[in-house]
Amino acid sequence: MAMHSTPGIQFDGVSKNYGAVKAVRGIDLQIAPGETVALLGPNGAGKSTAIDMMLGLAMPDAGSVRVYGDDPRHAAKAGRIGGMLQLGGLIPFLKVRELIASVAALYPNPLSVDDVIAMTAITDFADRFTNKLSGGQIQRARFAMALVANTDLLILDEPTVAMDVEGRREFWTTMRGVAASGKTVVFATHYLEEADEYADRIILLSEGRIVADGASTELRGLVGGQVVRATLAGAQESELLGLAGVNSVELHGDAVILSCSDSDATVRELFANYPTVRNISVSGAGLEAAFVQLTGDREREAVR
């Protein structure tokens, strides 16, 4: 049947500007049913704009966005999208349980409110009024609102942003179960570890463009670099930079960390030029390095 080949989400040449700000500049992507996909990127990369277009809250200036082959707004009105926006308060004068029930009532095939309360571990504050919640509890209640819809597609914009470590762990435990049940999950995040650990596929965005798209192992491979670590007394940074294949140098006392494009050549010269070098190790670059290199995120690099 044709239905099987219909992608969950499809972007064709999508661009979106807000005034002079080019939020999204020409994105093509397809997300198949059942995938768990992270939209990863620094602030201002266009993640939220892309999410808003998937949810039908924003319209592309150019190109087209389809959800299950349909206009996202129609898909939303048909109750096919469960969404969690980045920002948003909860209706006052209602208890958390009542709020979830009021949202459940809007969907054709909702989960039971009690089940969702148990799944999202919000039993402790389910009977509390919405204005008596902490920031993390509000996020978890909002997640429960997205889940109770029981849709095949869940779209979450920076879902863990106000959660503490505990809340974040519980959130992802629930999400694992949701993804394992065959649902399509798309989430935006700027936490590398979340994308790495929980997504089958990472779409890396930078300045409104897709700069990488694949499993986290593929993204690491894209950078193609390696890290050579060694113990070496009295080496000069400028000399080390001159070695074959070295892109950058970090010195911490006697510890030398070299980012390389050709680690074999680097190691050969290292032995030749520095007879006293010890403890050489070679490893692939981390996802963090891939992220920095692909997004050109100078800010993050500086923080390290």
Added chain:
Amino acid sequence: MNTVYLRYELLRTLRNRSAFIFSLGFPVLTFLLIVLSQSRSAFLQRSGGIPPATYYMIGLLGFGGIGAVLSGGGRIAVDRALGWNRQLLLTPLKPGVYLASKIVVGYAVACMTLVVMYAAGIAAGARAPVERWAEMTLLVLIGLIPFAAMGIWVGHVTNADAIGPIMGGSMTLFGMLGGAWFPLSGWMRTLGEYLPSYWMTDAGRVAVGGDGWPLKGWLVIGTWSLVLGVLAARAFRADTKRR
């Protein structure tokens, strides 16, 4: 109509005591204070033959009812401030149903005001044949239409902080110039006849054997409903449009 959603919209409204006091407590308290201090014979002259209990029952019902339907739409501003409107756009809830829920809940609170005011009115001696009483009630409910539209308009174009003052100010102004506090005469009456609230108070005349609204009354209510309805529809459309 989604009855579960409507039920929670109502629950949320009834639990907000401060808004409730405005629509119910304040009118009934004012009614008792004013009516107990009136001399009936002097009042009949000023009101054109409507006894004080009937006059103020209807006048203050109009006042409280305006507050009820205004705040029904006014809650749209609260939803907007919370980002709740955006959340609802992701759901199958139809925008028209959302709007209807605000109107229905506004009218539901107005009907509670009505029950309380009629009870107070009857206790204070207001009497009328059942069919006259029904006609009077119908006119009051029709008179609230422009204010329901006004609530929706205001809810879309202002922010949540401004809603309280706008509501209080509108209730007082329309109430006073509509004759809810005292029967109007002179220039105030000339002005009042162009306001929908005047004709709500005027509906009390039906109870003592008077006719319903003259053509002028219907025209005033119709014009206000139309203008505010168009403003509300435009604000609603602009607010739910995708950007």
